[in-house]
Amino acid sequence: MKVLVPVKRxxxxxxxxxxxxxxxxxxxxxxxxxxxxxxxxxxxxxxxLREKGHASEVIAVTIGPQVAQDVLRTAMAMGADRAILISTxxxxxxxxxxxxxxAVVEKEQPGLISMGKQAIDxxxxxxxxxxxxxxxxxxxxxxxxxxxxxxxxTVTREVDGGTETLALTLPAVITADLRLNEPRYASLPNIxxxxxxxxxxxxxxxxxxxxxxxxxxxxxxxxxxxxAGIIVETVDELVQKLKTEAKVI
Amino acid sequence: xxxxxxxxxxxxxxxxxxxxxxxQAEALGVEIYPGFSxxxxxxxxxxxxxxxxxxxxxxxxxxxxxxxxxxxxxRAKQTILAEGARGSLSKKAMARFDxxxxxxxxxxxxxxxxxxxxxxxxxxxxxxxxxxxxPLDTHTYGGAFLYHFGENLVSYGFITALDYRNPWLSPFExxxxxxxxxxxxxxxxxxxxxxxxxxxISEGGLQSLPHPIFPGGVLTGDCAGFxxxxxxxxxxxxxxxxxxxxDAVLEAIQTEQTEASTYMQALKASxxxxxxxxxxxxxxxxxxxxxxxxxxxxxxxxxxxxxxxxWTLHHRHADNQTLLPADQAPKIDYPKADGKLTFNRAxxxxxxxxxxxxxxxxxxxxGDMQTWKEVNLARFAAPExxxxxxxxxxxxxxxxxxxxxxxxxxxxxxxxxxxxxxINWCTPEGGSGPNYPSGM
Numbered sequence: 053m054k055v056l057v058p059v060k061r062x063x064x065x066x067x068x069x070x071x072x073x074x075x076x077x078x079x080x081x082x083x084x085x086x087x088x089x090x091x092x093x094x095x096x097x098x099x100x101l102r103e104k105g106h107a108s109e110v111i112a113v114t115i116g117p118q119v120a121q122d123v124l125r126t127a128m129a130m131g132a133d134r135a136i137l138i139s140t141x142x143x144x145x146x147x148x149x150x151x152x153x154x155a156v157v158e159k160e161q162p163g164l165i166s167m168g169k170q171a172i173d174x175x176x177x178x179x180x181x182x183x184x185x186x187x188x189x190x191x192x193x194x195x196x197x198x199x200x201x202x203x204x205x206t207v208t209r210e211v212d213g214g215t216e217t218l219a220l221t222l223p224a225v226i227t228a229d230l231r232l233n234e235p236r237y238a239s240l241p242n243i244x245x246x247x248x249x250x251x252x253x254x255x256x257x258x259x260x261x262x263x264x265x266x267x268x269x270x271x272x273x274x275x276x277x278x279x280a281g282i283i284v285e286t287v288d289e290l291v292q293k294l295k296t297e298a299k300v301i
Numbered sequence: 302x303x304x305x306x307x308x309x310x311x312x313x314x315x316x317x318x319x320x321x322x323x324x325q326a327e328a329l330g331v332e333i334y335p336g337f338s339x340x341x342x343x344x345x346x347x348x349x350x351x352x353x354x355x356x357x358x359x360x361x362x363x364x365x366x367x368x369x370x371x372x373x374x375x376r377a378k379q380t381i382l383a384e385g386a387r388g389s390l391s392k393k394a395m396a397r398f399d400x401x402x403x404x405x406x407x408x409x410x411x412x413x414x415x416x417x418x419x420x421x422x423x424x425x426x427x428x429x430x431x432x433x434x435x436p437l438d439t440h441t442y443g444g445a446f447l448y449h450f451g452e453n454l455v456s457y458g459f460i461t462a463l464d465y466r467n468p469w470l471s472p473f474e475x476x477x478x479x480x481x482x483x484x485x486x487x488x489x490x491x492x493x494x495x496x497x498x499x500x501x502i503s504e505g506g507l508q509s510l511p512h513p514i515f516p517g518g519v520l521t522g523d524c525a526g527f528x529x530x531x532x533x534x535x536x537x538x539x540x541x542x543x544x545x546x547x548d549a550v551l552e553a554i555q556t557e558q559t560e561a562s563t564y565m566q567a568l569k570a571s572x573x574x575x576x577x578x579x580x581x582x583x584x585x586x587x588x589x590x591x592x593x594x595x596x597x598x599x600x601x602x603x604x605x606x607x608x609x610x611x612w613t614l615h616h617r618h619a620d621n622q623t624l625l626p627a628d629q630a631p632k633i634d635y636p637k638a639d640g641k642l643t644f645n646r647a648x649x650x651x652x653x654x655x656x657x658x659x660x661x662x663x664x665x666x667x668g669d670m671q672t673w674k675e676v677n678l679a680r681f682a683a684p685e686x687x688x689x690x691x692x693x694x695x696x697x698x699x700x701x702x703x704x705x706x707x708x709x710x711x712x713x714x715x716x717x718x719x720x721x722x723x724i725n726w727c728t729p730e731g732g733s734g735p736n737y738p739s740g741m
Contacts, residue, residue: 066656066736070495073452082317082739084654237357239370240337247332 053163053222055098055107057132058153059091059114061123062173076269078173087123090168092130094228096235097198098166099131106200107164109133113156115149117141121251128246129238135249140256142263150182155259157187162223164205169194169227180227190220194229307429312450315536317739338728339390343374344397348559349517351376352390355728360660379550379561380518383543386503387713388524389726400511400520406619407509407526408584410443411714413476413499413690414458415649416740419492424453431533432485436478439592441465442504442584443472445479446533447488454740455488460533462504463620463688463718464588467630471687472714474635477643481636489642496741497652499690499712504530504584505616507577513542513568516559521546529576531583531599541573579608585616620717627682646692650708653691654736657707657729664729665693665704665715673702676721685724688714710735 063069064084072079087095101107112127114120115138124135138152157165170177184191192198192207196215199206205220210229220226238246256263284290294301323333340355351374358369382391386409395401426449433444442462449455459476479485503509503526510527513520521527521542528535549564568574582602587595602610638645667673677683678700685694685702691710695703711734716726 064654064656064736067654067738068652070738079738082314082320084736084738234368236368237370239357240334240354240373240375243334244332 053107054109054111054160055101055164055166056153056157056160056162057091057095057098057110057112057127058149058165058167058179059095059112059123059127060088060168060171060173061085061114061116061120062088062171065089065172071272071274075271075273077272085119085122087126088168088171088173090170090172090228090230092168092235093230093232094166094168094226095127095130095132096233097195097226097228098164099236100233101164101166101198101200102131104200111136111160111162113138113153115140115144115152115256124251125243125246126238128249128251129243130236131242133249135251137251137253138256138259139253140263142256143265144256144263145265145267146176146178146182147266148261148263149179150186151261152256152259153179153183154186155261156254157183164200164222165189165225166198167225167227169229180225184225187223187225189224190218191225191227192218192220193227195226196229196231198226198232310429312427312429312448314451314456314740316737316741320739336732338731338733339384340372340728342380342390342393342397343376347516349380349394349515351380355731357730359662359730361662363662366660377517378554381521381543381546381550382518382524383521383539384524386501386523386526386528387717387726389716389728391520391524392716394515394518394520395511398512398515400513400515402512404511405505405508405616407503407505407511408588408616408618408620409463409501409714409717410460410504410530411463411472411499411501411688411690411712412458412460413473414456414497414741415494415652416496417455417457417489417492418453418495419455419489421453423488423491424455425449430484430488432479432482433596434592435482437461437465437475437592438467438470441467441470442587442592442595443475445476445485447485449488451740455492456740457485457488460502462587463501463714464618464623466623466625467633468624468627468681468684469630469633469687471633471635473646473649473687473690474633477638478636480642486642494644495652496738497649498735498737498741499710499714501713501717502535503528506530506581506584507574508581508585508613508615512565513546514560514562514564519546519550519561519564527573527577529580531580531603538573538577541571542568545571545573579603581608582610582612582614585614588616588618589614621720621722624681624684624720626680646690650691650710653710654738655708655710655734656736657709657733659707661730661733663704663706664727664733665706665709666725666727667702667704668721668723668725670702672721672723674700676723677702677719681720685715685719688718690714 064086069078098110110132112132113136167180194210195207196210197208203222207218209216338355339352341353342349343351343353354372356372358366360366428449430447437443443460445459447457461472503523513525522539527538527542545567549561553561583599586598683696691708693705693708697703715724
């Protein structure tokens with residue numbers, strides 16, 4: 053069974069994002085970019101499935117300009133066998149991403165898609181669900197545990213108030229939550245080896261998918277600054293302030 | 302002063318330049334491995350034969366975690382160290398091969414920098430301003446720089462020489478309060494601070510230059526100490542030293558020599574040596590005669606002798622030897638941060654985007670806590686809590702030293718200034734440290 057792992061190149065999670073001068077997005081010029089952390093977890097899970105003998109090949113795929121190759125190299129350094137870059141300069145929204153990934157799925161015929169539950173840049177949390185719907189495959193989202201046996205995946209999901217366990221018939225889409233696993237480091241020898249692993253480039257335009265966005269970002273703004281707290285002297289003063297200043301009681 | 306003339310220069314972000322340079326190198330087939338620390342020199346038969354990268358996935362107690370990955374030896378015929386000021390491997394190489402035996406002690410400065418985004422109507426691309434002295438005391442060498450560059454960006458920084466005497470001095474607070482001077486304040490109006498960082502630089506010049514060649518390798522750039530202090534510029538000299546080293550190292554490999562012995566001669570024959578030689582007396586003049594005497598001397602040395610004075614002034618002390626006992630030095634009353642123009646350390650370090658897994662061994666090794674208590678705390682009132690620009694060091698109520706290693710911006714000041722040289726900066730887990738965006 054092949055496992056397909058879609059990964060996204062995002063602003064590194066350590067960076068404090070800054071709204072770009074045009075107010076339509078976040079400054080990415082000269083900013084450290086890395087693989088979306090949830091995708092790292094999804095990739096780790098795929099690698100573990102391969103190590104347990106459930107998967108034969110792990111394929112990483114990303115969509116973006118040529119520089120997006122760096123996350124694919126990272127994926128291969130972590131252990132993916134090969135990678136596909138769907139090359140485009142268009143900033144794709146989830147619907148378009150799902151359509152492009154569907155085209156790759158039809159070509160590669162994976163038995164499982166393991167992907168992050170959301171990307172930390174736009175926090176859409178939509179692509180996995182859309183892709184499953186478009187493929188007509190079952191989906192296990194927010195996975196915190198995955199077991200594979202006899203053509204089925206048992207997925208423990210994190211839901212409001214607890215966990216839910218689903219049995220999915222493969223092929224299926226699984227989206228990884230934070231507690232699924234702790235991803236491995238890419239070791240130096242593996243980074244060196246990853247340079248020689250195959251990386252295929254597909255032109256997005258050649259996949260027959262309409263890349264036109266249907267969403268427009270109107271404005272991106274930083275959250276308002278919180279004002280410093282104060283220490284009140286008495287309970288009466290607290291009640292007074294809650295009434296007159298905070299106006300919550 | 303002729304050294305401070307910046308006409309004809311062009312202002313760019315060094316961070317952006319280095320990223321670009323990295324791409325050029327990779328396109329030529331150079332392999333670059335960011336995210337791995339050079340933890341140790343690999344020495345075989347008395348010769349450096351490469352570097353050892355740090356282990357990954359060690360917990361705070363020093364035990365391997367599930368994701369443990371051991372470091373590896375990168376073997377090399379010649380190892381070029383280019384770590385910047387007070388490099389941890391350079392320090393080992395200097396000690397192992399006694400490279401400093403004919404050199405004055407190195408003296409350093411701590412540079413702390415902010416980048417601001419200001420309203421377009423106030424931006425004056427190419428504007429450069431330097432200040433000198435104020436608000437430092439007359440025994441302390443230092444000053445500020447301010448550049449308008451990029452898209453509505455202003456780079457502002459302050460350098461305090463680490464041979465300062467007063468243990469109550471805080472380079473961070475000096476940097477903050479300098480912004481309140483009208484000549485600086487006006488540049489920040491309506492703007493917001495977007496980046497913060499700090500780094501030590503070498504100020505000693507040629508007198509403090511170690512022998513830059515050792516068996517199996519060379520020192521280049523600021524880990525050797527090629528910075529031109531009166532100019533406050535070291536990038537051009539670092540690059541030149543790298544180019545000269547490349548030629549010498551290639552020759553050593555081709556002729557199968559252990560030492561790149563032609564490096565030193567080639568350095569001496571280059572414009573780099575001439576430039577640093579002309580600048581050599583400026584910095585030590587200030588530690589000899591203080592602010593006014595130093596300034597007067599510098600004028601004479603560079604205007605009348607044109608840097609060719611028939612004498613050389615020396616650096617007499619290492620930076621860790623200059624502190625006065627805390628009870629013999631005046632306390633300094635720094636103004637409180639206003640959160641608009643001036644800031645405290647915690648909110649500043651937040652802008653350095655530090656990545657540092659807390660569950661790893663503390664990379665700032667303090668040798669002996671008893672020494673710290675008797676010397677640092679009792680004699681000097683814990684100076685590390687003031688010179689550290691990131692608030693790494695704190696003294697708790699029980700009078701113990703607390704090390705917030707996860708705040709470290711890798712400036713190396715503690716390794717330099719600690720009175721007993723009992724703080725040793727070691728490499729943290731690879732990839733740890735500040736993430737400066739383009740513009741820093």
